[in-house]
Amino acid sequence: MSIAGNLNAIRATLPFHVKLVCVSKFHPNDSILEAYAAGEKVFGESKVQEVCQKYDTLPKDIVWHFIGHLQTNKVKFLVPFVALIHGVDTLRLLEEINKQAAKAGRTVDCLLQVHIAREETKFGFSPEEVNDALNSGIFDTLNSVRIRGLMGMATFTDNEAQVRAEFRSLKTLFDQLKTSYFSDKPWFDTLSMGMSDDYRIAIEEGSTMVRVGSSIFGARQY
Numbered sequence: 001m002s003i004a005g006n007l008n009a010i011r012a013t014l015p016f017h018v019k020l021v022c023v024s025k026f027h028p029n030d031s032i033l034e035a036y037a038a039g040e041k042v043f044g045e046s047k048v049q050e051v052c053q054k055y056d057t058l059p060k061d062i063v064w065h066f067i068g069h070l071q072t073n074k075v076k077f078l079v080p081f082v083a084l085i086h087g088v089d090t091l092r093l094l095e096e097i098n099k100q101a102a103k104a105g106r107t108v109d110c111l112l113q114v115h116i117a118r119e120e121t122k123f124g125f126s127p128e129e130v131n132d133a134l135n136s137g138i139f140d141t142l143n144s145v146r147i148r149g150l151m152g153m154a155t156f157t158d159n160e161a162q163v164r165a166e167f168r169s170l171k172t173l174f175d176q177l178k179t180s181y182f183s184d185k186p187w188f189d190t191l192s193m194g195m196s197d198d199y200r201i202a203i204e205e206g207s208t209m210v211r212v213g214s215s216i217f218g219a220r221q222y
């Protein structure tokens with residue numbers, strides 16, 4: 001099927017409250033423009049250099065999300081235009097985003113990445129680390145970042161019960177934070193979980209934002 005056809009097929013399966021991030025990493029501008037022509041404005045990228053090039057050359061009303069692992073020394077390149085950083089996995093990174101955002105005179109929306117998978121290689125805070133960081137009071141001093149919610153990735157496995165349990169644990173943490181630390185912060189409203197292979201499960205478990213790439217654009221050429 002065409003990119004527009006794939007996109008519309010996915011859209012048809014999304015409940016009203018679930019937002020789609022169209023993951024365009026490793027796909028050329030032409031593919032992005034095809035999705036754009038089908039009405040898509042929100043794209044997700046995972047490499048700083050790639051998203052900066054795409055930002056420079058594609059329509060300026062595209063909303064860019066950064067979904068990859070972000071190194072602190074590259075934050076300054078993203079901050080002028082990025083709409084949402086999904087993978088904030090250390091306090092040091094959050095502090096750097098805050099510093100660069102203040103310099104650029106903007107507030108940058110971020111999601112805290114939480115490690116929910118059994119796999120060891122995935123980045124992210126543990127649920128305990130998130131709680132500790134919030135309770136430390138450090139967040140209250142970072143006025144140029146806004147924590148919009150949490151992001152997580154399930155284990156890459158066919159075991160649906162495991163994937164479901166991992167998503168459920170993230171939703172539980174999200175709800176707990178929403179009624180405690182973030183109870184007076186209405187902008188804490190985003191739970192980013194679910195990719196091509198598991199977004200349906202993620203939605204059933206409470207996702208509000210799915211990041212879908214290959215089901216729209218086909219396989220990536222690395």
Ligand SMILES: *Cc1c(COP(=O)(O)O)cnc(C)c1O
Nearest residue numbers: 023046067195196211212213214
């Ligand atoms: C690449 C990527 C996706 C999209 O994965 P697909 O399986 O192609 O849908 C989603 N989230 C993150 C963090 C990614 O790196």
